[in-house]
Amino acid sequence: MGFLLYxxxxxxxxxxxxxxxMSRALLLSAAFSVFILLTRFRAFPEGAVIFLLFIxxxxxxxxRFKKDLAAHKQALRAEFDEVKDDYEQLSGKxxxxxxxxxxxxxxxxxxxxxxxxxxxxSACLALEDIFSIFSAxxxxxxxxxxxxxxxxxxxxxxxxxxxxxxxxxxxxxxxxDFDRALVSVEAMSKKVIxxxxxxxxxxxxxxxxxxxxxxxxSIPLFVEERIEGVFYIENLPRIYFExxxxxxxxxxxQFQKAILYKKVQEMAITDSLTLVSTRRYFLERLTEExxxxxxxxxxxSFLMLDLDHFKEKxxxxxxxxxxxxxxxxxxxxxxxxxxxxxxxxxxxEEFAIALTxxxxxxxMQV
Numbered sequence: 001m002g003f004l005l006y007x008x009x010x011x012x013x014x015x016x017x018x019x020x021x022m023s024r025a026l027l028l029s030a031a032f033s034v035f036i037l038l039t040r041f042r043a044f045p046e047g048a049v050i051f052l053l054f055i056x057x058x059x060x061x062x063x064r065f066k067k068d069l070a071a072h073k074q075a076l077r078a079e080f081d082e083v084k085d086d087y088e089q090l091s092g093k094x095x096x097x098x099x100x101x102x103x104x105x106x107x108x109x110x111x112x113x114x115x116x117x118x119x120x121x122s123a124c125l126a127l128e129d130i131f132s133i134f135s136a137x138x139x140x141x142x143x144x145x146x147x148x149x150x151x152x153x154x155x156x157x158x159x160x161x162x163x164x165x166x167x168x169x170x171x172x173x174x175x176x177d178f179d180r181a182l183v184s185v186e187a188m189s190k191k192v193i194x195x196x197x198x199x200x201x202x203x204x205x206x207x208x209x210x211x212x213x214x215x216x217x218s219i220p221l222f223v224e225e226r227i228e229g230v231f232y233i234e235n236l237p238r239i240y241f242e243x244x245x246x247x248x249x250x251x252x253x254q255f256q257k258a259i260l261y262k263k264v265q266e267m268a269i270t271d272s273l274t275l276v277s278t279r280r281y282f283l284e285r286l287t288e289e290x291x292x293x294x295x296x297x298x299x300x301s302f303l304m305l306d307l308d309h310f311k312e313k314x315x316x317x318x319x320x321x322x323x324x325x326x327x328x329x330x331x332x333x334x335x336x337x338x339x340x341x342x343x344x345x346x347x348x349e350e351f352a353i354a355l356t357x358x359x360x361x362x363x364m365q366v
Contacts (some may be wrong), residue, residue: 013055017062025059118250127151127258128162134251135164138233142244145213145235150179152228156187178211186220186230193218194241217241219248223259271345273323274330279352282344286354289342293356301363303353305333310349322349 013032017025033052117137124130131149138147146165153159158175185193195216213234221229231248269281277285286302293300307329314322326349333343333351342354355363 010055010058013058014062017059022059022063025062026056029056029059114246114250117247118254121250121254122257124254125258125261127255127262130251130254130258131162132170134247134254135162135170137247138164139166141247142233142236142240144233144240147231147233148173148179150175150183150230150232152183152230156183156227158183176211182218182232183230186218187227190220190227192220192245196238217244219245219252221252221255223256228259229255274326274345276330276334276351277342277344279344279346282342282346282352282354285342285344286352289354289356299357299359299362301355301358301360303355303363304346305329305351305353307349314349 013025013029016028020028032055117133120133121130124133135147138144144166146163148164149162150158151160158179161173161175161179162170163173164170193216195213197214215236215238216232216234217236218230218232220227221231231251233244236244269278270276271278289300292298307325310322310325313325329351330343330345333353337343337353337355340356342356344352346352
């Protein structure tokens with residue numbers, strides 16, 4: 001009976017001491033001590049005293065255990081948090097490595113694609129063919145409202161303009177006020193212009209008076225440090241700006257090559273002084289017209305024009321005066337004859353003329 005009392009008392013005090021605060025646990029053990037003194041002290045005084053000391057130490061031992069357990073839990077939590085932080089850092093680094101690999105792969109694909117496009121453009125010499133490849137890539141890779149290639153002549157005026165729109169083929173357009181305003185701005189700045197209306201209010205406001213746009217990228221195209229053209233694109237999302245600049249850089253190189261090739265061609269077929277056809281080119285064109293005239297049974301007249309006393313006057317007044325006379329004669333011929341007629345400088349002061357579709361009578365009138 002005494003053993004069951006002591007065992008049950010110990011279990012109750014131990015259980016409640018773990019759940020209650022130490023002060024309440026001490027009160028509980030004191031209450032049980034009073035109960036033991038009243039019921040068991042007379043019968044077993046030595047055992048009762050030992051048991052009383054034991055049950056009153058239980059709250060103290062339990063409190064110490066709870067503190068040690070709490071400290072151990074805190075240490076485990078700190079260690080867990082440290083491991084968690086290390087894991088998150090490693091996960092973040094791994095994520096960055098994966099993103100870096102994806103970016104590298106994406107850039108590699110862009111470089112390979114750019115290489116293929118550059119190779120295709122490099123295989124062409126005519127500007128129309130190069131711009132056709134470039135515009136096809138634009139429509140395939142970017143989202144925009146329209147893009148235009150403005151080509152300038154020697155005086156800086158617009159000579160021709162090509163427009164690119166999604167869903168339509170490249171076609172020529174007449175320049176408008178916005179094209180002229182943008183060319184004027186580029187002629188002064190001579191640098192790439194990237195406009196987002198909210199970020200560049202002054203210049204955007206100046207150009208938006210002429211035309212409404214959200215974003216604008218304008219790229220001057222140089223040939224031997226001189227602006228020969230302007231490429232611009234409207235309403236291109238900002239995320240595409242960098243890729244467009246890379247692609248446009250390749251197009252600018254091919255544009256320069258095409259313009260230089262065209263100038264070399266013109267130098268080969270155009271007399272540098274009079275700006276009419278050279279003798280070789282004139283004879284080639286005359287041969288073509290002869291074959292066409294025979295095939296279609298149409299008239300073709302050939303005239304030779306020689307300036308009388310030119311050598312005498314050239315020696316008397318100097319070669320500079322002679323050059324001016326040749327230029328003026330060439331201007332008179334080009335202003336008088338039709339565009340389809342062929343004019344060539346045959347010799348020093350000799351000009352050759354081919355009149356397509358004109359018979360003997362008409363040629364005599366000329």
